[in-house]
Amino acid sequence: MSKVDDLLAWLLPQCCVLCAGPGGRRLICAPCAADLPRIPVSAGAGTVFAPLAYEYPVDRLVQGAKFHQRLPYARALGELLAEALATRPAGPGTWPDVLVPVPLHERRLAARGYNQALEIARPVAGRLGVRLAPRLARRIxxxxxxxxxxxxxxxxxxRGAFTARDCRGLHVAVVDDVITTGSTVAxxxxxxxxxxxxxxxxxxVARTL
Ligand SMILES: [Zn+2]
Incomplete structure (x- = not known):
């Protein structure tokens, strides 16, 4: 997302990607956001945070972002994740040092043209003020x-799908679109x-239930 895109998004009201109604500066309007299938956040903060259930319409947004070149969906999902993190009941606590979006293999990245996990991570990094480190890890x-x-x-x-650069001492949060079995993030x-x-x-953004 370029600075110009950011500026335009700020200046021009958005249409909600779900109902096409006015979204203000958001890509998903407040009533649609309120209707999304949310997973109640348990008090004990674990090592996995995923605020939404992978159900309609979240599944459509994720699939659109992943397989159908719908880049605004990725940004909308990132905004939802950022919002949920910023307001989680356990309190914002301390944020990690860096965000690492789950990398795509270079061949898949070339075919898709973008990494949806990186596009989801951008608004999160911006909102929380955490450094985005997309090149800290590679999918080999x-x-x-x-x-x-x-x-x-x-x-x-x-097995052996990922490799990471020296990140001694860093507290890291990996960012993905959806967690199913958790084997990718693990x-x-x-x-x-x-x-x-x-x-x-x-x-x-979401996990399967
Ligand atoms: Zn809407």
Missing amino acids: VATAEQSGLSRAARRRNL ALARALRQAGAASVEAWA
């Missing part, structure tokens, strides 16, 4: 699409810890 194995695989197959599929977290990360938590 072009894994098959995970959907449709069993949990064991996903884990096998992801594999990335492992690579980051091996590269010295002091802690790794996972933030996603």
Whole structure:
């Protein structure tokens, strides 16, 4: 997202991506946002934070962002995640040092033209004031699409899939669109810890229930 796009988005009112009604400066209007399937946040803050259920219309937004070149959907999802983090009942607490969007393999990145996890992470980094570090980790194995695989197959599929640069002492949050079995973020977290990360938590827009 360029500075010009940011400026235009600020100047021009947005249409809600769900109902096409006026969204103000948001991509999802307040009534539509209030209707989204939310997962109640448990008091004990775990290492995974995902505020929405992967159900309609969140699934459509994620699939649009991922497979149908709907870049504004990724931004809308990022805004929702940022909002949920900023207002989580456990309190904002201390934010991590860096955000690492789950990287795509370079071949898939070239085919898609963008990484939806990075586009989701941008508004989060902006809102929380946390540094975005998209090049801290790389996906070195072009894994098959995970959907449709069993949990064991996903884990096998992801063995050694990621590598990370030296991140000694850093508190990291990895950012993804949706968490299903958690095997992707677990594999990335492992690579980051091996590269010295002091802690790794996972933030996603949604998870499957
Ligand atoms: Zn709406």
